[in-house]
Amino acid sequence: MKTNYLTNGQTVASWLLTGDHKRIAILYLISITLFFFVGGFAALLFRLELLTPKGDMFLPEEYNRLFTLHGVMMVFFFMVPSVPAVLGNFLLPIMIGARDLAFPKLNLASYYIYLLAGICAVVALVQGGVDTGWTFYTPYSSTYSNTAVTAAALGVFIAGFSSILTGLNFIVTTHTMRAPGMTWFRLPLFVWAQYATSLIIILGTPVLAITVLLLGLERIFGVGIFDPRLGGDPVLFQHLFWFYSHPAVYIMVLPSMGVISELVACSSQKKVFGYEFVAFSSLAIAVLGFLVWGHHMFVTGQSMYAGFVFSFISMLVAIPSAIKVFNWTATIYKGSVVWNTATLYVLGFLGLFTIGGLTGLFLATIAVDVHLHDTYFVVAHFHYIMVGGSVMGYLGGIHFWWPKMTGRMFPEFFGKLSALLVFVGFNLTFFPQFVLGYLGMPRRYHAYPDEFQMLNVLSTAGASVLGLGYVLPLIYLLWSLKYGKKAPDNPWHAYGLEWETSSPPPTFNFDVMPVVTRPAYDYDTEAIERQVEAESIAVKKPEVE
Amino acid sequence: MSSHAAHSPYLRHQFDDLPQQRESAALGMWAFLVTEVMFFGGIFGAYTLYRHWYFPEWDAASRQLDHYLGAFNTFVLLTSSLTMAFAVDAAASGKIPALKRNILLTLILGVTFVGIKMYEYYTKWEHGLVPGSGFHWHPIPGTPEITNINAAELFYVFYFTMTGIHAFHMLIGFGLLITLYIQAKLGKFSAEYYTPVEMIGLYWHLVDILWVFLFPLLYLIDRNVVL
Numbered sequence: 033m034k035t036n037y038l039t040n041g042q043t044v045a046s047w048l049l050t051g052d053h054k055r056i057a058i059l060y061l062i063s064i065t066l067f068f069f070v071g072g073f074a075a076l077l078f079r080l081e082l083l084t085p086k087g088d089m090f091l092p093e094e095y096n097r098l099f100t101l102h103g104v105m106m107v108f109f110f111m112v113p114s115v116p117a118v119l120g121n122f123l124l125p126i127m128i129g130a131r132d133l134a135f136p137k138l139n140l141a142s143y144y145i146y147l148l149a150g151i152c153a154v155v156a157l158v159q160g161g162v163d164t165g166w167t168f169y170t171p172y173s174s175t176y177s178n179t180a181v182t183a184a185a186l187g188v189f190i191a192g193f194s195s196i197l198t199g200l201n202f203i204v205t206t207h208t209m210r211a212p213g214m215t216w217f218r219l220p221l222f223v224w225a226q227y228a229t230s231l232i233i234i235l236g237t238p239v240l241a242i243t244v245l246l247l248g249l250e251r252i253f254g255v256g257i258f259d260p261r262l263g264g265d266p267v268l269f270q271h272l273f274w275f276y277s278h279p280a281v282y283i284m285v286l287p288s289m290g291v292i293s294e295l296v297a298c299s300s301q302k303k304v305f306g307y308e309f310v311a312f313s314s315l316a317i318a319v320l321g322f323l324v325w326g327h328h329m330f331v332t333g334q335s336m337y338a339g340f341v342f343s344f345i346s347m348l349v350a351i352p353s354a355i356k357v358f359n360w361t362a363t364i365y366k367g368s369v370v371w372n373t374a375t376l377y378v379l380g381f382l383g384l385f386t387i388g389g390l391t392g393l394f395l396a397t398i399a400v401d402v403h404l405h406d407t408y409f410v411v412a413h414f415h416y417i418m419v420g421g422s423v424m425g426y427l428g429g430i431h432f433w434w435p436k437m438t439g440r441m442f443p444e445f446f447g448k449l450s451a452l453l454v455f456v457g458f459n460l461t462f463f464p465q466f467v468l469g470y471l472g473m474p475r476r477y478h479a480y481p482d483e484f485q486m487l488n489v490l491s492t493a494g495a496s497v498l499g500l501g502y503v504l505p506l507i508y509l510l511w512s513l514k515y516g517k518k519a520p521d522n523p524w525h526a527y528g529l530e531w532e533t534s535s536p537p538p539t540f541n542f543d544v545m546p547v548v549t550r551p552a553y554d555y556d557t558e559a560i561e562r563q564v565e566a567e568s569i570a571v572k573k574p575e576v577e
Numbered sequence: 578m579s580s581h582a583a584h585s586p587y588l589r590h591q592f593d594d595l596p597q598q599r600e601s602a603a604l605g606m607w608a609f610l611v612t613e614v615m616f617f618g619g620i621f622g623a624y625t626l627y628r629h630w631y632f633p634e635w636d637a638a639s640r641q642l643d644h645y646l647g648a649f650n651t652f653v654l655l656t657s658s659l660t661m662a663f664a665v666d667a668a669a670s671g672k673i674p675a676l677k678r679n680i681l682l683t684l685i686l687g688v689t690f691v692g693i694k695m696y697e698y699y700t701k702w703e704h705g706l707v708p709g710s711g712f713h714w715h716p717i718p719g720t721p722e723i724t725n726i727n728a729a730e731l732f733y734v735f736y737f738t739m740t741g742i743h744a745f746h747m748l749i750g751f752g753l754l755i756t757l758y759i760q761a762k763l764g765k766f767s768a769e770y771y772t773p774v775e776m777i778g779l780y781w782h783l784v785d786i787l788w789v790f791l792f793p794l795l796y797l798i799d800r801n802v803v804l
Binding site for chain 2: 130131132133134135136138196200201203204205207208209234235236237238239241242243245246249253254255256257261262263264265268272275540
C-alpha cells in the first residue's frame with residue numbers, strides 16, 4: 033500500500049515532533065475539540081440555571097465563573113484557532129500546490145504555544161476560575177476580582193502568539209509558495225479568506241498582547257495604568273481590548289466564510305458567482321474591521337462624534353458581508369444542487385449569518401444600542417455570527433474535507449441529521465434571546481423576573497438539542513475512522529488541487545507537484561471531462577463483450 | 578519532485594530553490610516586525626493619552642531622567658546597528674572573519690547599552706522612582722512643581738514598562754547574536770547562504786529604531802523649555 037501522511041511514521045514522537053502541516057492540523061483538531069466541549073459543558077450548566085427565574089443551582093459568583101469559562105474557552109481556545117489552525121493548516125498548502133507551509137517548525141511551535149496557553153487556562157480553572165467575563169474589563173479584572181485573572185490572562189497572552197505564528201506562516205506561504213500557474217486570482221476563495229484573516233491576526237493580536245501585559249502589570253505590581261484612583265483610565269483598557277477583539281470577530285468568521293465559498297461551489301457544481309468580489313470583500317472586512325471597535329463603547333462615555341463615526345463604519349461592514357451572502361446565493365441559483373451534509377451546513381450558514389449580520393445593524397445604530405446594550409439581544413446577535421456563522425462553517429468544512437483528511441467516509445444520513453439538529457437547536461436557543469433582550473433582560477445575571485421564564489425555557493430546550501447536534505458528529509466521525517467506507521480521491525466531484533491528490537494525501541501532498549492551467553472553480557470543464565470519460569467507457573464496453 | 582534536482586545543502590524540503598527560501602524568510606521577518614510595531618503601537622497609544630492628560634507632571638517626571646546617559650545610549654545603539662549592517666555585508670561577501678568580528682562588536686555594544694540601562698534603573702530605584710508602594714516623589718532643582726504625584730508615578734510606570742520591554746528584546750537579541758556567532762564559527766554561512774544573519778540584522782535594527790522613538794518620548798518631553 034502507498035504510504036500517506038497518516039501511515040508515514042507511526043511512533044508517538046513522529047506525531048509530536050512532526051513538521052507536517054497535516055499532522056499539526058490533526059493535533060489542533062483534537063485539542064480544540066477538547067476545549068470546545070469544556071466550553072460547551074459550561075454553557076449547558078448555566079443554561080440549566082436559567083431554566084428557572086430564581087438562582088437555585090449556582091451562587092452568583094459561580095454563575096459568573098461559568099460564563100467566563102465558556103467565553104474564554106470558546107473565543108480564545110476554540111473559535112480563533114478553529115478554521116485556520118485545523119482546516120487552514122491542512123488545506124492551505126495543498127490548495128496552492130505546495131509541499132508544506134513556509135515555516136513547518138514555527139507551525140509546530142505555534143501548536144505547543146497553544147498547548148501552553150491551554151495549560152494556563154486549565155490552571156486558572158483549577159485555581160477556581162475567573163469571574164470577569166471573557167473581556168477582562170477593568171476594574172473587574174484589576175481591582176475587584178480575587179479570582180485567577182492572572183493565570184487566565186497569561187493564557188490569553190500566550191495563545192495570541194500561537195495565532196500570530198499561524199497567521200504569519202499563512203501570509204508568507206500564500207505569497208511565496210504558490211504552484212506554477214497558481215496566480216492570485218486562481219486561488220481558491222478559502223485561501224483568500226485565510227489570507228485576510230492572517231492580516232487581521234498579525235495586526236490585531238499584538239495589541240491584545242500589550243493590553244493583557246499592562247493588565248498583568250497593574251494586577252501584580254498594584255500600579256494604576258487603568259485605575260482612576262491612581263490617575264489611570266479604565267476606558268483606555270476597553271479601547272485597547274476592542275481594538276483587537278472586534279477584529280477578532282472577523283478572525284473567527286472570515287475563515288468560515290472561506291469554507292462556505294468552497295462548499296457552495298461544490299454543492300451547486302458551479303463557479304462561485306463574482307469571484308473577485310468575494311475575494312476582495314474578505315479584504316474589505318479585514319480593513320473595516322479595524323475601524324469599528326468603538327461600537328462596543330457607545331454607552332461607556334465615549335465622545336458623541338466618535339460614536340457617529342464608529343456607528344457609520346460599523347454599518348459599512350454590512351456591504352462586504354452582504355456581497356458575500358448575495359454572491360453565494362447567486363451561486364446556488366440555477367446550480368445543480370446536491371443534497372448532502374455540506375449543502376445543509378451551507379444553507380444553515382446563509383440563514384443564520386444573515387440574521388446575525390442584520391441584527392448587527394440594529395446594534396450599530398446608536399439610539400437602538402442604548403436600549404439593547406448588555407442585554408440578551410447582544411448575546412443572541414453575536415452567537416448568530418460566531419456559532420451560527422463560524423461554527424456552522426467549521427463543521428461544514430470538517431464534514432466536507434473529512435474524507436480527504438482521514439481517508440474515510442462518514443455516514444451521510446447522520447451527517448444530515450446533525451446539520452439539521454444544529455440548525456434547529458441553534459435557532460431555538462438563540463432566537464428567544466433576541467426577544468428577551470428586546471424586552472430588557474440583561475446579560476450576565478443568574479436570576480431574572482418571572483415573566484422571562486417561558487423564553488428562557490425555550491432557550492434551554494434549544495441548547496439541549498444543540499448539544500446533541502454537536503455530540504452526534506463526534507460519535508459518527510470517530511466511528512467512521514474505523515468503520516467508515518474508504519474514501520475515493522474526490523468523493524464530492526469537487527474542483528481544487530486538494531481533490532487531485534490521494535485521500536489521505538502523501539506527506540509532501542502530491543506525487544507530482546502540480547502545475548495550474550485553469551481558473552478556480554472550473555466546474556463546467558470538469559463536468560464535460562467527466563461526461564466524455566463516461567461516454568468513452570460506454571463506447572468501449574461492447575468491445576470487451 | 579523534479580524541482581529538487583538542483584540541490585543545495587541549505588535548501589529545506591518545502592522550498593523549490595534558494596531564492597524562494599530567502600524570499601519567504603524575508604517576508605516572514607518583515608511580517609514579524611509588523612507585529613512588533615503593533616505591539617509597541619498599543620503602548621505608544623496609551624502613552625500618548627496620558628502624556629496629553631498629564632503634560633506638566635510628565636514633563637517634570639521626564640526631567641528626572643538622565644538625558645546625557647540616554648543620549649549616550651542612543652549613540653551606542655546606533656553604532657551597534659552600524660556594526661550589524663557591517664556583519665550582514667561581510668556575510669554577503671563571504672568574509673567570515675569580518676562577520677564574526679562585527680557580530681562580537683554588535684554584542685559588546687548591545688551589552689554596554691543594557692549595562693547603562695541597568696545603572697539608570699538602579700539610580701531611579703535609589704531615588705524612590707520605581708512605581709508601587711515604594712514610590713516617593715521629591716522634586717529636584719530645575720524641575721517644575723507638581724501636585725498630582727499619581728500622574729508622575731504613571732510616567733514611571735510607562736518608563737519602566739517601555740524600556741523594560743525594549744531591554745527584554747535586547748536580551749533576546751543577545752541570544753540570537755551568540756547563536757549567529759557560533760554558527761559562523763562552525764562555518765554555516767557563505768556568500769551563497771547567510772539568510773539568518775540578514776534576518777537577525779533586521780531584528781536588531783527594529784530594536785534599534787524602537788529606541789530612537791523611546792528616547793525622545795521619555796527623556797525629552799519638554800526639555801527645550803529651560804526653567
